Amino acid sequence: MKITAxxxxxxxxxxxxxxxxxxLLEYAENAGADTEVFSLSGQPVSPCxxxxxxxxxxxxVLHDDFNxxxxxxxEADGIVLASPNYFxxxxxxxxxxxxxxxxxxxxxxxxxxxxxxxxxxxxPLFDPVxxxxxxxxxxxxxxxxGSVWAAKxxxxxxxxxxxxxxxxxxxxxxxVKAIQNGERFPEQ
Numbered sequence: 001m002k003i004t005a006x007x008x009x010x011x012x013x014x015x016x017x018x019x020x021x022x023x024l025l026e027y028a029e030n031a032g033a034d035t036e037v038f039s040l041s042g043q044p045v046s047p048c049x050x051x052x053x054x055x056x057x058x059x060x061v062l063h064d065d066f067n068x069x070x071x072x073x074x075e076a077d078g079i080v081l082a083s084p085n086y087f088x089x090x091x092x093x094x095x096x097x098x099x100x101x102x103x104x105x106x107x108x109x110x111x112x113x114x115x116x117x118x119x120x121x122x123x124p125l126f127d128p129v130x131x132x133x134x135x136x137x138x139x140x141x142x143x144x145x146g147s148v149w150a151a152k153x154x155x156x157x158x159x160x161x162x163x164x165x166x167x168x169x170x171x172x173x174x175x176v177k178a179i180q181n182g183e184r185f186p187e188q
Contacts, residue, residue, distance in 0.1 A: 001179050003028050004076035005037045006069060008083040008094025009120075012041040016120035016155045020148055021082045023165040024118065027172030033078070033179075038069045040093035045069070048099035055103055066100045074109060077179045079142060081133045082118035088128040098136055111141030114178045116171050119149040126151075143185050145178045146171050 005025060009017040018039075025035045044065035053061050060066045073079055083090040090098070104110050115137040119129045126149040137144050148168045154160040177183070 001033045001078070001176070002076045003033045003035045003078035003080065003175065003179075004069075004072045005035065005080035005082060006040065006073075006094065006097060007037060007118075008040045008081070008091040008097065010041050010091060010093060012039040013037065015084075016150060016152065017082050017084050017118060019155070020120060020150060020164060020168045021080065021118050023168035024080060024116065024148065024172040024175070027169040028078075028176050031173065031176040033176055036072055036076075038065070038072065040091075040097055045093070045097045045100060047096050048102070052102070054100075055106055058103060058107075060100055060103075062100075066097065069097070070100075070104065073104070073113075076113060078114045078116070078145075078175050079110065079137075080116045080118060080175070081136065083129055083133065085119060085121035085125055085129045088125060090129055090132055101136075101140070105139045108141045113140075113142050114145050114175055114183075115140075115142040116145050116175045117147035118168070119147065120151070120155070121149070122152045124151050138188070143178065143183065144188060145175050145183075 046064045083094045117133040150164040
């Protein structure tokens with residue numbers, strides 16, 4: 001079983017988004033999953049040109065990391081998308097990546113895989129980002145297993161930090177079990 005994560009924080013795995021993601025993936029690894037993380041910090045994925053060639057040839061024509069990440073997603077059983085909340089939306093890094101995913105969406109190349117979402121924020125506004133990433137999963141045909149989120153003040157409080165990390169571990173457990181059991185979510 002393989003779980004591939006794409007983290008859209010410009011800080012990579014160093015700040016809250018990456019910290020929460022680490023907890024989720026650590027549990028998944030302990031449960032037997034192979035994990036792979038792609039950090040979009042440093043702009044390894046160029047903005048989409050809208051050329052639509054990916055729909056004809058099955059891959060992006062730009063020479064960046066997208067095709068490598070795309071191949072990992074195709075091989076994965078589970079996918080985690082992680083982003084900080086920037087002005088009620090995902091980061092520029094993950095938005096640029098998602099814009100490249102036209103072929104994955106239109107050809108339903110990820111249909112039947114399982115997904116989880118990680119969101120961090122400076123304040124208590126998670127829903128717009130969580131909803132957007134869940135909508136992306138829905139367009140891909142990915143089963144939405146769950147999400148975990150935290151605000152900066154929660155990550156600075158020892159008790160809240162521990163609770164968030166446990167919630168992330170629990171989500172990692174749910175993701176692994178959903179994959180192992182081939183769960184279906186009729187409401188989706």
